[in-house]
Amino acid sequence: MTTLPDPPTPSSASVATLSRAAGESLTDQIVRTVAARIDERMLRSGSRMPSIRRFAESHGVSPFTVVAAYDKLVARGYLESRRGAGFFIRERTPLRSAAPVATMPAVETEVAGHSLDVVWLVRNMFRQMPHQQMPGTGVLPSEWLDGDSVANALRAIGRQNASLLLNYGVPQGFVPLRQQLQRKLAELEISAAPEQIVTTAGVTQGLDMVAREFTRPGDTVFVDDPAWFLMFGSFAALGARVVGVPRLADGPDIARLAELAALHKPKLYVINSVLHNPSSTSLSAAKAYQVLRIAAEHDITVVEDDIYCDLHPGSAVQPATRLAALDQLQRVIYLSGFSKTMAANLRVGFIATSPELARRLADRKMLQTLTTSDIGERAVYKILSEGAYRKHAERMRTRLDGLRARTVRQMERVGLQINMAPPAGMFVWADAGCDTNVLAERAMAQGILLAPGSLFSPSQLPSTFMRLNVAAMQDPAIWRFLEKELREKELREKAPGALSKSS
Structure with missing residues (x-):
């Protein structure tokens, strides 16, 4: 057992006693003791923590132990990490609890004249194709994700009391996860008590729940144009009319939004404020207001x-305005999840909204599916609360940054036009100068999955644009295909008979 004196000043943050014989790890002992001293106001907000090396030397532990402890304290809202400056004690504001509120009791997308539709793209995204041959996919390669953290979390859950794994979860969601999400939202300047958060089986279920709550057959729903294609068919199946609002580099076309709003009086407007799918552009503050x-x-x-x-580097690095941060969940319903950065197979997402609406949505979720997977939610909670997720997200962003500019230049070299070069995210919205439905059919014949632009518009009209995933553009066969097809297109435009003569 190592016994150390109490700190001469509160900001030194020494841990009085660490025991290697205890059933608790050294990391968790440090976390517990430092957290208690912060809670008891023995350590002042804004004070700088000892450096990792100094803390390790003074307590006879390895720097890795201190790094793990500090990361956990950051994840739990006790510390903040400042690049190049170290770790500081975060201002602790009490986590508020919402007052109790009373409970309240495609149709497939049609593509006229084309063999491709949303179902075609989604079905092929789930084929067992090598990821390197799927530049139209909407996920990162599995080797980019932190499979070890997921596996470790599931193993840890398996060692818990078995009875915890055999029953239904809580309809509104695993409580410790919702408390952790409260901290995550606070970092985005969105204030939400756990009672304002409802877990879902991904954002897809969240959108469906919200649409069922707000719309009736004949109602109008606004979406960006282009936008995430899967919701078009989902809304249409509810009998809603889906209307697209033209999306520009800094957000929607405001003049057109105002005109369409006066004309259609929509019930909902679904929007990506940050890293819009499919362009990876973000909403400006002016547009947000x-x-x-x-x-x-x-x-x-x-x-x-x-x-x-979590693929956005943060407003300190790049501008990022979230509507929920401006509105504080009065008129805005906020949805997010972890399928893109942690594991799609966990299917853990969440809704943050007003207390009254959260209660209604939890009741609706209970009537639809009873509860979401408690095991998945426990795994996500463990990963988030352990602190390593923050570094994992940073590694993914760094890796994307290393690919994006180089990949965009290569796209332009083979003949694609990039009107909105994104500063972050995984997608590029590229103009091929030809009907990308035709291009996608030819690509699929060669085992390459493209995502044609027609599928990203509620009008489903032919488009020269397509969405490309920069993390899935590393196979030389993709570049050979695009270069050949776009060169032949150019020849057809210059001399209609040139191709038939050369062939």
Whole structure:
């Protein structure tokens, strides 16, 4: 047992006693003791923690133990990490609890004249194809994700009391996870008590729950144009009319949004504020205020889909305005999840909204599916609370940054036009100058999956654009295919008979 004196000043953050014989790991002993001293106001907010090396030397532990402890304290909201400056004690504001509230009791997308539709793309995304041959996919390669953390979390859950794994979970979601999500949202300047958070089986279920709550057959739902294709068919199956709002580099076309809102009086507007799918562009602050103004004027509920949240480096590095941060969940319903950055197979997402609506959505979820997977939610909680997820997300962003500029230049060399070069995220919205439905059919014949632009618009009209995933563009066969097809297109435009003569 190592016994150390109490700190001469509160900011030194020494741990009085560490025991290698205890059933608790050294890391957890440090976390527990430092957290208790912060809770008891023995350590002042804003104070700098001892450096990792100094803490390790003074307590006779390895630097790795201190790093793990500090990461856990960051994840739990006790410390903040400042690049190049160290770790500091975070201002501790009490985690508020919402007051109790009373409970309240495609149709497939049609593609006229084309053999490709949303179902075609989704079905092929789930084929057992090598990821390197799927530049149209919407996920990162599995080797980019932290499989070890997921496996470790599941093993740890398996060692718990077996009875915890055999029963239904809580309809609103695993409580410790919702408490952890409260901290995560606070870092985005969104204030939400655990009672305002409802877990879902991914953002897909969250969107469906919200649409069922707000819309009836004949109602109108606004989406960006282009936007995530899967929701078009889902909304249409509910009898809703889906109307696209033109999306520009800094957000929606505000003039067009105002015109369409006055004309259609929509119930919902679903929008990606940060890292829009498929362009990876983000909403400007000016546009965000205008969206909220129009929504208030026409009584529109805004649904903010922030599934790519952790692929954005943060507002300190790049501008990123979230509508929920401006509105504080009054008119905005916030959705996010971890399928893109942690594991798609866990299917853990969440909704953050007002207390009253959260209760209604939890009741609706209970009627639809009883509960979501408690095991998956426990795994996500463990990964988030252990602190390593923050570094994992940073590694993914760094890896994408290393590929993006080089991949965009290669796209332009083979003949693609990039009108909106994204500064972050995994997607590029590229103009091929030809009908990308035809291009996608030819690519699939060679075992390459492309995502044609027609599928990203509620109009489903032919488009020259397509979504490309920079993390799935490393196979030389993809570049050979694109270069050949786009060169032949150019020849056809210059001399209609050139191809037939040369062949």
